[in-house]
Amino acid sequence: MSGNTFGTVFKVTTWGESHGNALGVVVDGTPAGLLLDASVIQKELDRRRPGQSSASTSRNEADTVEILSGVFEGKTTGMPISMMVRNKDANSNAYDYLRTIPRPGHADMLYREKYGTRDHRGGGRSSGRETLGRVAAGAIAKHLLSCYGITVVAHVIELDGIIASEMSFSEVMDNVEKTPVRCADLKAAQRMMQAIEDACKEGDSLGGIVEVIATGVPRGLGEPVFDKLDADIAKALMSIGAVKGLEIGAGFASARMKGSQMNDPFIVKDGQITCPTNNAGGIIGGISTGLPIICRVAVKPTPSISKKQRTVNMETGQECEVQVHGRHDPTIPPRLVPVAEAMVAIVLADHMLRSGFISPSSI
């Protein structure tokens, strides 16, 4: 049973393969009246592209989005918004060996067995290019949320064991796009870039950790007992390729804390009941507390490496070796930043609508 739609009220359906004609997404559930043009989407798609960052000056016109429906005279109409990015002609022959040689760490063989046939070119549907649709939908979600004072930002906090020192939210906002690794601690960023360079030389790849922060989220998002806000965020983030773990607030560290340490006490501040600490990461009992939502995802090293790896020819059943050539990110976390933002934004937009903070037909 198909699984290419995410969300309940803010519904996102992505489609497309790495080397097919195009990739895209249909977003159903955006209220009417939201100012929207392609530049809002393009900005995020540009962040998603290889080696991009606001610091980078290089501009090319690849991955240009076209809005096909749901927007009229500069405003959303409440109808489904269809967006598409054409694939440029690529040298698909470079992937011919993938028909029979499964790459370790990839789902090549699993797709082949599950579906009998598959588009092997560039990983087909399981390629990272599929996230184009997520980022385009996320751009609408982020734009919608911004009208309600909600900001979603992600940044790399660890790469190859290099841990960034803690940064304030404003520092994160200021610095995240300053380096290609998207680490707000610029000193750590330098070391991370060096580690990436070294890994490339070895033909190997690196993993890391990405943190996602959402501020301005009102109290009361989340639908117990199954559609809890953290449960939906967990699914959204784990559905991104290469993510092997996630945590909210104190996360795994909470497993070693005492209740008296973990519990965020209640105090009165400016006449409001709030907490001086945020070990909960902005979510308790599956409902947002009004404090920033903080979650972290563990990203495995890029499975495609040029180092020799053991594998098996699916036709002959003979063991052999494979070297994955062609352009591959030596590490995924920096590129995962806009995708993680997109997925969290989609979940928040969905729950803002579900909880009635955003009216369904027209803002």
Next chain:
Amino acid sequence: MSGNTFGTVFKVTTWGESHGNALGVVVDGTPAGLLLDASVIQKELDRRRPGQSSASTSRNEADTVEILSGVFEGKTTGMPISMMVRNKDANSNAYDYLRTIPRPGHADMLYREKYGTRDHRGGGRSSGRETLGRVAAGAIAKHLLSCYGITVVAHVIELDGIIASEMSFSEVMDNVEKTPVRCADLKAAQRMMQAIEDACKEGDSLGGIVEVIATGVPRGLGEPVFDKLDADIAKALMSIGAVKGLEIGAGFASARMKGSQMNDPFIVKDGQITCPTNNAGGIIGGISTGLPIICRVAVKPTPSISKKQRTVNMETGQECEVQVHGRHDPTIPPRLVPVAEAMVAIVLADHMLRSGFISPSSI
């Protein structure tokens, strides 16, 4: 928008509050022809009960399940299976202070604000007793999966920083129920029990980590790109109260590995293509690989502690202190074991049906 149903084909809807008339669950989507009687459910509910374990000899008749529909002459009929457990009269007055005093680490205030009113008795819907329905549904899922050679077991691998040494699957199966802490490393279990005793004396609570293992899962479960098997497991586990993080396979450790270390190579064994390692935790690209599925959840310390904590009276707006008295688990991981098993089993049953490994109407 309501969120009390989980699953797409194997649909689980739980209902009930801690001190209401009853708690229960409706399971829709179990194929006809499965041998089933109340004892299958009761066995798991007994494991869920306070201070239970197969080692414990004490038997009392609390939390007795009644199957109300969907079973005829000892077999499922394919119709919804409704199950109910009556609540025994409890001293609800003991919770009167909860009407106005939110407990740190609990969702008391959030429910009050979101819904305007709430059943505060014993935490109402947000009580751990809600898991009764999950465990009853999970018992059916586990029973159904067992007909297809799939076993799901969970155990405590860390508590208060005490780390169990790695155990073989058979050791886990043999030992998990031997101690109340449900840790298969019996030496570590002793230390954990001591830690729990100490925490009780201090009026404090402890966190820990629970590992869930599923064996016999066929290749090919999981529906890219959003309903990936790991994404659905992530939602299922994160929807359990007190869970603040989860990981699959190498999980967060993979963030510090190189691609050449993380990738599980392919080899030929007994004429089958498989992997000598399982860093992926049995799932790649969101699809099961045929190797055991291994995931771990971080469980925060019980928020209810008898130690004094700072809070605020929601009526008067005055800061005050609260001590949460009455019976509370000093630590949650041992009790979470059957619940985590249930949720993973529910996800696997759902995907076995979605992928066509189990036929929808009749087994």
Next chain:
Amino acid sequence: MSGNTFGTVFKVTTWGESHGNALGVVVDGTPAGLLLDASVIQKELDRRRPGQSSASTSRNEADTVEILSGVFEGKTTGMPISMMVRNKDANSNAYDYLRTIPRPGHADMLYREKYGTRDHRGGGRSSGRETLGRVAAGAIAKHLLSCYGITVVAHVIELDGIIASEMSFSEVMDNVEKTPVRCADLKAAQRMMQAIEDACKEGDSLGGIVEVIATGVPRGLGEPVFDKLDADIAKALMSIGAVKGLEIGAGFASARMKGSQMNDPFIVKDGQITCPTNNAGGIIGGISTGLPIICRVAVKPTPSISKKQRTVNMETGQECEVQVHGRHDPTIPPRLVPVAEAMVAIVLADHMLRSGFISPSSI
């Protein structure tokens, strides 16, 4: 794949068999703060019972509903509302022949083939008793809608070809419960009752037409292009046993009208834009117009008749005859009235929530 849940925000899940332990329903999505007690439900269940009507004075305690969850101190809490009706011990042996002899017009053989096994007693899940859960859920929907000025009422407008003359809405409200046939035209009602008596004598059964009217429905309910209000009403009504057709507004008569006759012109009345006619039946383009919603369902004659019918023994494969004895309604339309009201009310409650006319968490 299971199909026992109806609705998207106001979610109704029914369960139970005719001769099982109990029947019931879980209603998920009722906002918190609605005054509710069992009498609200019982009133509708009493209308559903055989030979009941507000005119009838006979009161017996059969089909007594118990609210098991979701209500606290007389108000809904926003949590799932579970309701149950115990089945009285019935003489199930009377149905033993159904194990092998399929009744014409019934799904006996289809259930047997689809599910391999089935609860044959009294029709099991396919019995009219299943509507108990629908009516209980509908009672909550009607009660919720009444807070927003919406009334849903159904009445029999044709039986065995006897056509009731048109009645005003107030006449319908006044008269519908005055006779057991629930026809507001009391003269026609007398003739209908005579027809029923005659049919009983012949051991035969009668069909008819039920009209459902909903007043006070605001403009703007319905979600194009698939979840149109009339599309959801069509599914809701067609999901009731014995319904073989339905129409909205002019319905089938519109097939013979010219556009200039069918179109409801727009006029200004009391400063509002409205229509002097309602051929549309209150829905255009799948969206409510603010005028009364009017739909009619065609109800086939009761398939269970004591007249001899041709059938086939499923075990032996031999043709034979069957006479369906025991208590059967000679005609269904009068009993379908509360069920049709319930289903339309459930759809309207769902769309009131979907469209934001009712806030999701708390009214």
Next chain:
Amino acid sequence: MSGNTFGTVFKVTTWGESHGNALGVVVDGTPAGLLLDASVIQKELDRRRPGQSSASTSRNEADTVEILSGVFEGKTTGMPISMMVRNKDANSNAYDYLRTIPRPGHADMLYREKYGTRDHRGGGRSSGRETLGRVAAGAIAKHLLSCYGITVVAHVIELDGIIASEMSFSEVMDNVEKTPVRCADLKAAQRMMQAIEDACKEGDSLGGIVEVIATGVPRGLGEPVFDKLDADIAKALMSIGAVKGLEIGAGFASARMKGSQMNDPFIVKDGQITCPTNNAGGIIGGISTGLPIICRVAVKPTPSISKKQRTVNMETGQECEVQVHGRHDPTIPPRLVPVAEAMVAIVLADHMLRSGFISPSSI
């Protein structure tokens, strides 16, 4: 809450407006391995186009479909299939008056009120052009079903009160495309075409009835108690614009039949249990019986007519008159034929997958 997706396993999401950049559909849930190219889709889209029929020789290249994803080397891959049709530049200014003048029988004002803003050009989303996506998706469904021996065909059986005489299934198959009115009774077809001509002269429009027949449907499709096959067909057909009623089998006529007339008796034929009659229309208790599925929809006359009609200027609130000029079908039933086939095929494909008759990942 958005409603542009239909189906549970075979999921269809349509998008696009009459005068936007393009219209299209994403079909998620088609198993891998189905031979498919654009010609399969184009054939059905050509049938949908104005004034087309297999008899008509005129061929123009309007409404050319492009398959954007989900097909590789001539076969489906199990991934979402995205299809698009570009809109040709149209004279949108012709519709400027629609900004303020609602057309009787249209949802213009309702969209404006519900969404605040709308694309008024050519009816925007509520235009009949939206059915392009349905027909494209239906073409895949029909193609998939044909692999399992299932045929879905629709034809006009009544127009402006002219009733076609009953035709055999083969006559319907042979004749339906022989005339533009798609009536298999060629004599009646001539009279219908004359009636259409007359209506055009008067600047008026006509309604009619379309019958949909599905043969080769196996026993056992349909998921009680809500997702019954007839309930899902009812929703599918009622979601088509201009449909005001529908019936299955004997339909409304059954309301005037006795049980002894309506019930289809069981007999043995060629060693199989079947029925000599099909008053049920191929569905009993919501489950397919194996006999042909027969349903009819009542189609109202085209609301757009050039005759003067009363309406109100939404800006000024003044009553006025409107004449809807431009190209309009004088009657909808002939054009509804491929759309009705598409919707029934989509429901059948969905239920073939839900019931396990078609395996979900690969055929």
